[in-house]
């Protein structure tokens with residue numbers, strides 16, 4: 036019997052490397068597809084016009100034609116009308132089909148395959164979501180539909196015929212323009228779609244089913260009339276208004292801010308209930324997870340509305356950044372994702388509060404991307420290698436990628452950035468481009484050198500920036516010394532200095548910004564915020580002619596995605612918290628101050644003591660509560676303490692119990708000291724107008740629910756606090772106000788909590804998306820029996836391991852958002868986690884691999900938990916028939 040812990044998998048999967056990229060051997064000039072839809076056996080006929088993409092001087096230059104294919108049944112294959120023979124003319128294996136000796140020059144290939152949408156639980160390729168045929172082809176799903184060069188640098192024109200039953204599939208959709216429809220015998224009908232824009236296979240889409248449609252129109256800047264259609268399951272059409280509205284605003288915004296206009300007469304969105312990710316930007320036929328389309332006040336929170344607005348915009352923005360200009364290979368994924376996330380963040384900032392958007396973005400970056408960059412799965416924004424590309428749709432590629440674009444924007448300014456965008460699109464429209472192409476367009480349009488900047492694409496890890504300052508009273512000069520380092524990451528032991536735009540300000544004793552110019556700059560360059568350009572591991576900056584500053588404000592607006600190491604006194608932080616003119620830096624000072632107190636409290640608790648908290652911090656909180664000028668959404672952010680996971684990132688080994696107790700102690704201390712102010716804020720911010728998901732009233736709800744949360748920390752088991760929560764819940768006329776107290780009640784537990792959870796369940800049992808919330812808020816509960824409860828909920832009729840939203844809501848929330856219970860000392864959380872990953876791997880490997888990542892953070896834990904976590908990773912790795920997806924995450928996680 037071999038030692039299972041060290042047994043290698045039967046076959047170690049191939050590593051794909053960026054440096055191995057070669058251009059395709061063949062171009063596909065056009066592609067005709069015909070689908071005969073049947074749930075268990077769909078026939079797909081394809082006709083490819085193939086042309087060699089390189090010189091063929093003689094027959095000796097002819098290369099084999101390799102087509103990708105996976106989980107396909109080959110029915111027939113013919114070349115220029117002649118059937119091909121297996122063995123003699125072509126061969127087939129697990130990964131595709133090779134025509135071994137094609138003729139010289141161009142030819143036509145006809146292939147027929149059979150696929151099984153009903154049995155497709157991976158939700159990649161053509162599958163059924165609640166009876167609706169739909170596709171997901173990014174990144175490599177098209178090869179599960181037919182044999183094809185399934186790579187983003189093969190662009191072709193698609194001509195698609197869909198045949199299906201009229202009763203169950205009255206709606207037949209694909210990309211581009213509807214060319215023809217008609218009747219067939221046996222109760223079937225057909226539709227023909229023609230997409231005039233050449234596209235890679237990952238942007239192909241097909242949807243067929245019985246769907247309701249919400250249609251409106253949009254007139255583009257140059258006068259094109261575009262029909263906008265949102266398709267959903269029947270009964271859900273009343274919840275599509277906000278998505279439609281968001282789409283129109285996104286279309287207008289892209290015209291005004293980026294000068295980019297929509298390019299077809301039709302734009303379709305389909306929302307389905309089972310989907311691996313949030314949404315997909317298929318050309319003119321975006322497919323969405325229901326979660327990012329459906330909303331009404333009774334079932335969606337303000338946060339859900341914001342999420343819909345940004346995802347609808349994101350997918351729409353891909354039409355130019357992703358579709359018109361696509362990626363050469365999957366290593367370039369951030370070319371479209373980082374840029375498109377930047378664009379959707381800018382959209383949200385322009386239509387909502389810019390500071391609040393920035394705060395929320397940074398909170399998410401720290402919760403998801405910084406940990407990734409500090410762990411075993413750290414990789415550059417443009418990775419160098421992968422085993423399974425689906426594992427690289429990561430916070431690093433998306434969110435850090437967006438930060439990289441934002442830094443270019445800071446360095447070049449809005450005008451310079453837009454000049455670069457215009458050149459990028461002018462050069463690459465209709466092409467598959469690289470990250471280097473993008474940076475080159477930015478550099479050329481602005482006549483600047485961005486060679487060093489490119490390291491942001493190749494170097495993983497979150498840089499650390501340390502600032503020290505000294506004031507020379509004699510010369511009136513402030514000198515800042517700035518050092519940058521970057522911790523090693525897997526495969527990158529040595530790091531090089533980056534080009535970092537680092538925004539700083541100096542405040543005088545009255546809290547006013549001191550106008551700054553660097554030594555040698557003329558007075559015209561004076562400004563309140565100075566963006567220092569860091570390029571070396573250590574640099575000095577001198578600001579002459581300034582009074583002695585009272586406080587320093589660093590990395591204003593979070594101008595770079597770095598960790599700040601500088602020591603600032605508690606007084607300085609309290610001062611910045613109250614005075615900084617940069618709202619982000621003001622929020623950040625509060626977070627840093629809170630973090631410091633919380634980490635001290637953790638140490639006190641570990642030593643068996645009772646934590647105490649600075650009154651200066653509590654006073655600063657009081658000021659925020661009492662400041663009538665302050666934007667209420669900002670105040671809500673400023674009053675929210677750093678989360679347990681983020682606190683945990685700052686300590687080693689991580690002590691989840693002490694962190695939870697420390698944070699609760701500070702919350703209670705704030706609530707006890709500031710009860711009257713919190714009561715006042717709670718009362719004053721009651722919204723009386725009819726519900727709207729944004730603006731002042733959403734800000735009021737956010738602030739009021741923050742106050743509610745603190746007030747519930749006051750001896751929660753006592754009647755008054757409990758009663759307030761239950762009353763708040765029953766008085767609510769919208770989901771935001773129902774969820775806030777319910778979330779708190781789920782933490783407190785007891786009869787009132789159970790009764791309210793039951794009420795919520797009974798009220799929304801038929802609404803899938805709301806039931807996801809119900810599952811999630813029980814999975815995140817701090818109650819000691821949460822794991823037992825999660826296991827019990829797996830038996831609830833609404834739960835299913837084959838539905839990604841359910842898995843994410845229940846299991847995903849438990850393993851990712853509940854560190855306190857996930858890291859139970861007996862290892863029960865880890866065992867449960869590994870069991871579910873293994874079961875899921877046989878159903879949906881993409882979802883299984885994504886779920887797995889928390890196990891990889893073992894190095895942060897104490898010895899015993901490390902041992903338990905690694906044992907689970909080893910158990911996963913020794914399981915038979917592991918997918919490439921799970922194999923890659925588990926093996927890299929174990930290497931640490």
Ligand code: TRP
Nearest residue numbers: 173174311312313314315316428
């Ligand atoms: N391109 C999509 C987006 O960011 C992401 C996506 C949707 C995706 N579905 C997927 C990625 C499935 C991998 C697999 O908007």
Ligand code: ZN
Nearest residue numbers: 349353372375
């Ligand atoms: Zn995207």
